[in-house]
Amino acid sequence: MGPLQGLRVVELAGIGPGPMCCMLLADLGADVVRVDRLEPSGLGVEIDKRFEINGRGRRSVAIDTRKAAGRDAVLALVERADVLIEGFRPGVAEKMGLGPADCRQRNPRLVYGRMTGFGQQGPLAQAAGHDLNYIALTGVLHAIGPGSKPAPPLNLVGDYGGGALYLAFGVMAALFERQHSGRGQVVDAAMVDGAASLASIFYGLKAAGRWDAGARQANLLDGGTPFYDVYETADGRYVSIAALEPKFFATLAAAIGLDESFVERQYDRARWPEMREAIAARVRGHTRDEWSARLEGTDACFAPVLNFDEASSHPHARARAAFVEVAGVTQPAAAPRFDRTPAAVPRPAVAVGAHTDEVLAEAGFDAAAIAALRSEGVVR
Numbered sequence: 001m002g003p004l005q006g007l008r009v010v011e012l013a014g015i016g017p018g019p020m021c022c023m024l025l026a027d028l029g030a031d032v033v034r035v036d037r038l039e040p041s042g043l044g045v046e047i048d049k050r051f052e053i054n055g056r057g058r059r060s061v062a063i064d065t066r067k068a069a070g071r072d073a074v075l076a077l078v079e080r081a082d083v084l085i086e087g088f089r090p091g092v093a094e095k096m097g098l099g100p101a102d103c104r105q106r107n108p109r110l111v112y113g114r115m116t117g118f119g120q121q122g123p124l125a126q127a128a129g130h131d132l133n134y135i136a137l138t139g140v141l142h143a144i145g146p147g148s149k150p151a152p153p154l155n156l157v158g159d160y161g162g163g164a165l166y167l168a169f170g171v172m173a174a175l176f177e178r179q180h181s182g183r184g185q186v187v188d189a190a191m192v193d194g195a196a197s198l199a200s201i202f203y204g205l206k207a208a209g210r211w212d213a214g215a216r217q218a219n220l221l222d223g224g225t226p227f228y229d230v231y232e233t234a235d236g237r238y239v240s241i242a243a244l245e246p247k248f249f250a251t252l253a254a255a256i257g258l259d260e261s262f263v264e265r266q267y268d269r270a271r272w273p274e275m276r277e278a279i280a281a282r283v284r285g286h287t288r289d290e291w292s293a294r295l296e297g298t299d300a301c302f303a304p305v306l307n308f309d310e311a312s313s314h315p316h317a318r319a320r321a322a323f324v325e326v327a328g329v330t331q332p333a334a335a336p337r338f339d340r341t342p343a344a345v346p347r348p349a350v351a352v353g354a355h356t357d358e359v360l361a362e363a364g365f366d367a368a369a370i371a372a373l374r375s376e377g378v379v380r
Contacts (some may be wrong), residue, residue, distance in 0.1 A: 001344040002029025002334070009072070010035060011082040012065075012098070014311050016089035016131075016155075017163030017191065018115045022352055024168050025083075026057030027334035028343050033081075033359050034058045035065070036352040038380045048374065050327040055078040055349035061360065062353030062380035069378045071097045076363040078103045078110060083171055087115040100186050110184040111174040115167050117158075118189030128329040131158035138162075140199050141212070146288075147217050162194025220244070225264065226250070226276035230305060237288035238296075238305035241279065252300040256282040353380040 007030040026032040034055070038375075049055065059075075064070040075098070078084060084103060086093050093099045093114075100112045117134045118124040124202060135141045135158045136150075145151030167189035174185050202221075205211035211219050218224040227243045243249040246266055253263045261276045283291065288304050291299045295302040312330050313322040324333045327348040334343035356379050360370050373379045 002027070003338050003341040004078045005029035005341070006032065007083065008081045009033070009085060010077050010081045012074075012084070012086040012088070012093070014115075016085035016087065016115075017159045017167065017189075017346045018085055020160050020164035021113070021115065021167045021171075022058065022085055023054050023056060024164065025345055029341070030083075032058045033077060033355070034060050035077070036060050038062050038064050038353075042084050049349040049351060052324075053329070053331045055324065056331075056346040058349065059355035059359055060352055061356045062171075062379050065098065067376075067378050068097075069373060069376065073360065073363075073365070073373065073379065074098055075102065075106050076365070077359065079106045080363060081107065081110060082322065083111045085112060085113045085167070085171075090116060090120045093341040104184070109178060109182055111166050111178065111187060112184065113171045113174075113187045113189065113263050115191075117191045118192060129165075131191065132154035134158040134162070138196040138199060139203075139316075142217075143199075143202065143216060143222060143244075144211070145188055145216055146223075147215070150216070157198065158191040158195050159200055162196075163189065163191040164215055166194035166197065168354045173344050181371060187243050197337075216356060225273050229276070231283040231289040233257065233286060233290075233291060234284055235287040239283060239288055239291050239307055240303050241283075241301065243301040248299050248301045251298060252302070255295055255298065255300050257380045258282060266277065310362075317320050341369055356380060 004025060007025065007034040009022060011018065011024055011032055011034040012310070013034050013036045015017075020373060022032050022034070061073075063073050065074055074283070078098075086098070094102075103110050103112060105234045116119060116125070117129045118127060118137075132152050132155075134140065135153075140157055141150045141152070141343065143150075143152050148239055165339050167187065170187035170189050177330060200213055205219075206213050215224075223226060223229045225244075226243060227249050230238050230240050243252040246263070249266050250263050253260070254370050255277070258275075258278060262271060262278065265271050286294075291302070311317060317323055322333055323330055324330075324345050327344055329348075331346075334346060357370055360373075360379070361367075365373075370379070
């Protein structure tokens with residue numbers, strides 16, 4: 001099920017945005033085969049696969065790619081694949097004998113997706129880093145947080161927004177182009193590029209003189225305005241208010257009992273400190289859920305600030321089936337939605353090598369060849 005049914009993807013196991021990208025493809029129906037190491041990496045132990053949400057929906061083969069026979073086995077998978085995804089430092093895949101040129105010899109139609117922090121070229125290409133470093137380099141991190149210092153916005157902006165989503169978008173664009181040319185190509189997805197692209201609107205506002213790039217919580221969308229901010233309620237919880245447009249701010253003001261003079265001068269910066277205090281005082285007068293009962297579903301541009309436990313049980317999330325339970329674990333459902341080719345409920349992540357025999361057989365290896373690879377320690 002799903003619009004990508006029939007798409008064949010080989011994923012060279014990694015961490016962060018690469019697995020997230022492959023989860024997105026698998027969620028929408030692609031057959032994703034993850035090439036795992038023979039033994040778990042990282043802490044040296046395998047976590048319960050039920051909790052590895054970014055690893056859901058795959059088949060797994062365990063291959064020692066350091067051995068020539070292992071490399072050849074992966075290239076055999078590449079021959080029948082549409083896409084390969086890797087997230088190594090530049091040059092590592094080439095040293096493994098699995099770089100774009102190696103794969104292109106076996107399959108000229110292959111779309112080769114590369115995920116890095118700093119990109120394949122440039123003075124920082126070989127440097128180690130993580131999400132926070134990448135978004136720091138783009139101006140994005142500087143713009144987020146309270147006035148005192150920038151605040152890490154989880155790893156959503158670099159790893160997943162600027163990384164996984166742009167890699168998935170690039171792969172689909174290359175597949176579309178392949179329909180005309182008949183040839184694959186390399187997709188160089190760098191988190192620094194994607195994060196900068198996400199911030200395009202803010203670069204435009206800065207150029208127009210409508211964004212102070214040297215300050216935080218001083219602009220329209222960073223908490224600088226009293227009508228686009230988060231406020232504490234009587235029970236120590238929080239609500240979000242985002243009534244940017246005058247008509248929506250008027251609705252909010254009427255609902256919380258804000259003085260009409262604030263509505264008339266919504267964008268008068270001189271009134272903002274007083275306006276913020278007035279809104280904060282009104283919001284502190286009731287609990288978060290009391291405000292939700294009063295304001296949710298109106299044009300006040302309001303929403304309660306929910307934690308992860310609360311988000312999945314919210315009535316709107318339930319009505320849209322936005323969360324599913326997979327192997328007893330509640331997790332976000334596949335997104336986006338499709339009316340003719342809806343995605344199936346995801347399958348949980350599987351143990352390393354769970355499908356080694358099955359996948360190798362599909363690639364043309366007979367039982368004797370697979371047994372030989374296993375006896376030689378090439379596959380698990």
